[in-house]
Amino acid sequence: MLSLLLTSLGHASTFMPPQASTIAPAVDRLYAFLLIISVLASILVIAGMLYFIFKYRRKSETEKSAYITHNHLAEFLWSFIPLVLFIVAFVWGWKVYHDLRFAPENAYEIFVRGQQWSWEFEYQNGHKSPAELYVPVGRPVKLLMTSSDVIHSFFIPSFRVKQDVLPGRYSSIWFEVKEPGEYQIFCTEYCGLQHSSMLAKVVAVPQKDFDMWVSGKAVSNLSPEEQGHKTYIARNCNSCHSIDGSAVVGPTFKGNFGLTRQFEDGGSAVVDENYLRESILDSQKHIVKGYTKVMPTYEGVLEDKEVEALIAFIKSLKN
Amino acid sequence: MATSHAGENYINHEKGLWSWLTTLDHKRIGIMYMISVMAFFFIGGMFALAIRLELFSVGKTIVEAQTYNQMMTFHGTIMVFMVIVPGLPAVFGNFFLPIMIGAKDVAFPRLNLLSWYLLMLGATIAVSSMFFGGVDTGWTFYTPYSIKGSIGVINMTLGAFIMGMSSILTGLNFIVTVHKLRCPGMTMNRIPLFIWALYSTAIIQVLATPVLGITLLLLVAERVLGVGIFDPALGGDPVLYQHFFWFYSHPAVYIMILPALGVVSELITTYSRKTIFGYKAIAYSSIAIAAVSFFVWGHHLFVSGQSEVAGILFSFITMLVGVPTAIKVFNWVATMYRGSIQLKTPMLYAIGFMFVFTIGGVTGIMLATVGMDVHFHDTYFVVAHFHYVMVGGTLFALMGAIFHWLPKMFGKMHNEAMARLSFVFVFIGFNVTFFPQFILGSLGMPRRYFDYLPEYEPLNRISTMGSWVIALGFIVGLITIIHALLKGKQAPDNPWGSTTLEWQTKSPPVFHNFDSTPSVNGGPYEYR
Amino acid sequence: MSIAKEGEVHHFAHHFDDADHEYESTKQGVWLFMVTEVLMFGALLVGYLIFKGLYPEVFEQGGDTLNWKLGATNTVVLIFSSLTMALGIYYIRIDDRKKALLNLGITLICGFIFLGIKYIEYSHKFHLGIFPGKYFHAEGFMPDAPLYFSFYYMLTGLHGLHVVIGMGLIAWIMIRVARGTYSSSYWTGVEGVGIFWHLVDLVWIYLFPLLYLVG
Structure with a gap:
């Protein structure tokens, strides 16, 4: 348990996917905070309970118990302290949510279309890329998303971002990738038969390579x-x-x-x-x-x- | 005042199947609910085991994606509408609410019987959707997917609508019963905490279920009449459906958990042989949870595209639910302080409940934190969270309630060793099944997935193996119950030394509950 | 509790203290049921208001299509029927069975008049091709007009269903009045149906301006 705590304190990423976007560390710090107070609160309740079970186990059939109906101070404390913690979590969550929602002005925009059961990405020059979302590293990217049929949801665990993709309207999401690499995209709103195969990949490449790729200069040497x-x-x-x-x-x-x-x-x-x-x-x-x-x-x-x-x-x- | 003959009780008062099917006795109706809910639980549980088995390995394990999607839909619908919602209120509420407040019956016995028939009718219609192409929408029936698939969704939603009516009538019945039928001296501040919980539940049932009713009717109209209110192709708004649906379905979560909280209050005080700590705080926190529950539905829509302001407001109000819930948990622990604790099976379930409910609660706070939910939303983290609350919470309380009240309901004692064994299997199996799902969710595995990436396989395997242990626990539990009914020793009137009214009458209770109307001159938990 | 013979005193159910206790409890139950009805219609009206906010012109055009004179007539018919319903309860409470039956009968006839007028309105619209949602094929409407009519049909249809149920209940209590079940010592059933009928009336009083006068 202690090592768990230390790990979460140290890396702020326990059980989380790699931190590949600029916002991921902020989300993970919030997670570490929540995890620590959760573990402490659970230990408090569970250990207290187990201790009482042992200490006050019934020793004889005629045993009497203490008659305690209430205690205002104790009750105030265990309403007020959780409330304070909840409000801290709320405000912190609000801050992270705000940063997750509002893309910087200079973000590079890409259109995303979801349909049963695939993703398609369209760039500003009209170039369409199926199943592979090429993005430049180190530059904010904003996705404008819509669906051709039912509701989907666009989720990149490594970036800690998710947004429902609706038919008949646009929703958006933004992120800035830190390191080149490939990252998994999932559909997280149930959309029918092949919902679990509605996958795609983010391919993050340096800006120079990205520019080359998007202008169609990347020469394919495949048969x-x-x-x-x-x-x-x-x-x-x-x-x-x-x-x-x-x-x-x-x-x-x-x-x-x-x-x-x-x-x-x-x-x-x-x-x-x-x-x-x-x-x-x-x-x-x-x-x-x-x-x-x-x-x-x-x-x-x-x-x-x-x-x-x-x-x-x-x-x-x-x- | 009718006095009963020696040895006469509600079971042998009249004989024959017909006398059961036409009974107006709340106790018999409770037993009928018990049998039906157990049957539904068996079916829903089979689907659960099949789902876990399919997820044992990457790719197809036992069934095709289409079958898997239908199984997860049936599992959800059956467990929610036919097991957890009617579970505690309709089974134990029906049997014990009148007895615990010293009444002879609920206010409207005919309506009570009608509720049972409506549940049966609704369940039959819902399950009949299997023969109309099945339903693969998930239990949430999100539009526009649900208006594009098979016509089975019409049966399913119509069935859920009828089961909703059953739930409304039960709630209405309970509210009037609590208001009007308390025995002399039974003031509102003296009713047992299980009754407070049922009362709060009934308020939600009456106020929230009509909205689900109209939502499901609109969904049916959408399919049958082509009404386009939720269909973006006709100018409608699919997100409005989600708002309507969760306006009911979030309070419904409290329909499921509040009675469980009430049961745990009863169990903790009985087996600690100690008066409850903070009666009023626990009683009023049930009402507080019920009231706040109507204003938190938007936390299911944090990533659906609602405005930032809405997201923040719903996050804040959701946090507020945490306070009365925390009060209850701390008050239970405080009740055990300086008590005389006996670890009978029901108490084990109550302890198990507090263990898993605490984990379910703190993960609930994580999900209520709006910036955090963006990552967790619709992943296995959510699946793990609500199973910790619904299974670890409600179902544990249900099992505790069964072993607590079995001697009273049937006049038979169960085998304590076997009952404890069932708890050990259920508790271990439960944690092995669902704890890995928190980690899977953190790692990003989305829910409602027929297939998953290879890196998720080890944790899924552990989870599936856990499900077998739970199944074993329930089988042992069922054998214990059947064994008690057939071979159990005659139960005394008050085997646990409890102070509430139901233990002051015979086991099993006489037809009119009490030989003479009881009168009360103190609180429900006067252990001195 | 069997159906009492003429002149017999009503026996209350065994779990109540006395007839008054039973009456109060039943009345509370009926009012709670009315709360669920209000919430059900309320949710639908919230949907209506949301879409009216999104497409105000569409809803104005839709409202203009409806014949407000027929709607107003129906409003008057229902308000009048509420009065006769109240009179029916009044007369049963003073043991005047004949006048009670007469007033309940008039209420029932008002229900038929309401449904008749509704039938004229519906068939006229069907003739023009005004159907809900995707079956809409009338000429000269804005693109989202089917949405207004979806609400029109859902609201009036659900209300109409309540009128039919209310009429069935009135017919049922008329039979019981004729048999002598109700009297000055027991009139719970009549009052319960009365409350239901007033609610049906009240819902219409909201629907009329929202649907007909919105233009």
Whole structure:
């Protein structure tokens, strides 16, 4: 218990993820304060209780107890002292909350769109990045977020920030990253079937690299198939379409190319490039027999080169 | 004044299933609630075990994501609406409220029976949603997700609406009973603390549940009539739904915990054989908690996009709930000071309650601290916190209440060793299951996740193993109860040497509760 | 407690001290139930006020669409029915069963008139394509107009349901009055239904200006 206390005093980060944003240490100091008074209060109550159980255990069946109905001073103290502590916690929490909410004027703005079940990030020059949020290190970043369908919530544990993402309106969040690296993004508002796969990553890079990346100068040396595999993961195609032959929510991609598909409405088609393109962009048009109409349309969501890469990737998955 | 024949009691007063199903006797209705709540608890518990089993390993362990999401929804809905809300008030409140204030029955016996039938009807309709595509929205039914999924959500919300009506009628009945049916000499400052707790609970039931009612009706109208009040696509506001929902559901948290606090007050004084410390402070703090509980709902919306001012106000008011709660805990400890403490099973549950409720309370303060909640919101920290309060709090009190009042209700004594064993398993299992979840939450694992990152696996494994120990504890507890009912020794009228009125009548009580109307000339806990 | 024969003295339930005790308790129960009703309508009205604040023009336009003359007629009908309801209670308390029945009958007829007028209003709107929320397909409205009508249908629908329930209760106590259950020594049921009917009336008195006169 003592080592726990010392750790929280020393590092102010007990059981917390790495402190990757400028605000994280402030949140963790508040946490350390809360943890210490919580542990002390719990010890006081629990130890007092256990001591009394032992000290005043019943020694004979006819034993009498003291008749004590109340004590105003004691009752005042154990109402007032907690109240003071609660008010300290409240004011401290208010201060941290205020800092969490208000982004500095010069913050770099990025748009975020949540949809079942993926994140997409759009930069001011129109560049769209799926599942990877590139941000510069050492500069405040403000995210303007909205949802295309249901409520999501955008959470980066290492930055100690979280905000619900609502359909039909914008909400925002800000942070400043201290160190380059990759940080986990979660969806924390339950949003349906693949809620727990609605993940993304923050990729924090130095300003110079960020500028290069965002202006599209970062040259990709991946083959179309590799690029397609990346898109397959990034766009969460993998939550519904397997590549190992098992049927999940949708048909598997393995050995898909060249098959003749029967549709729910009775029609059929051979899986070729055009069919794949149509199935991705206008996914509700034909439903393969045995499956349901759950896939969102990707018209306007995927860029042409991503669709092409995906098709190349699916073609490469032979039996 | 009807006097009873020797050996006649409420159980053998009339015979046959029909006499139970049409009974107006509050004691029999209490027993009927007890059987139903135990059945619901079994179903909800099975879902809980399956959820934990699924989370034993990364990826799919036993079921698909769709099934998992439905299981967590059913677990939440069943446990909240069918177990914890009716648990203490409808089972022990029904049985003991009239007896403890020296009345022959509740004010409206027919309404009381109707409440039970409404609960059954609501539960049936809610569970029938399984056959209409299931429900995977979570027990909170947040819009717009809940208006897009399967139609099962209509059954589920309609069922919850009907169960809400049942809850309202019970609350109404209790308020009038406490106001009007106290026996001679039983002033408001002499009613037992369990009754104060039930009274505060009843006030919340009557004032908050109608808002849940209209919210759920609007949700049904949203699905059936296309009304767009919560649908952003039609100009509506999904956050308004959250405000409405939590305006009920936060006070509902106190519907769940206040009766438990009342039970613990009874247990601590009985098994310390000592008058309660600060009767008035404990009694009025129940009312204070009930009153403040109506103004704290916004702490569920700290990250939903409400204004900074709203966030701060709700944070502050939430802190205020901590004060009356702390008063209760300290007063209980003070009651034990210089008492004559006997560690019977109910007292063990009361001690266990204070242990976990303290942890649940301090983590509640962490969550009320608005800057801190941003990180913890919707993570396993919250899951751990409310299980510490709801399971460690309410369910422990419920178990304590069962072993405390079993001799009175059925006139049989339970096997003390077996009952203690059940406590040991439940207590250890509970902490092993839920304490790791605080750490998981701090590390950032979100709740309602079918799958998680590999780094969360070890703690999830510990948590799942803990759930098996809890299950074992409840099985032992159930066997103890059944054993007591079948083979238990005849219970004396007052086995624990308690001073409250229910122990002054026969075990089990006679049909009219008392052979002659009692009259009272002192406080409820006169241990001298 | 079986239904008492004509002229018989009412027997109170076993757990009360006397008939007065039972009467007071029942009345408190009825009032508590009214509190829950007020809170239920209250929550819906809060929603109405929030959206009225967000889209005042939409709500004005919606209010203009309603026929205030029909609404006002219904208001008068309900206020009048509250009077006859009160008279019904008065007459049962002085053991004048015939006049009590007459007044309760008029109250019931007022309920039918109210529902008839409501039917005319609803069918007119359905004809124009004014449906709640997503089924709305009337011409010449602002984009968020369905929202106003969502509230209109929810509020008046829920109120209408209460009118129907109230009428059922009135019919039930009329049968009991005719059978001679109620008298100057026991009139709790009549008074309880009366309180409910006054509440239904009161809710309408709020709904009328909020929905019809908002334009």
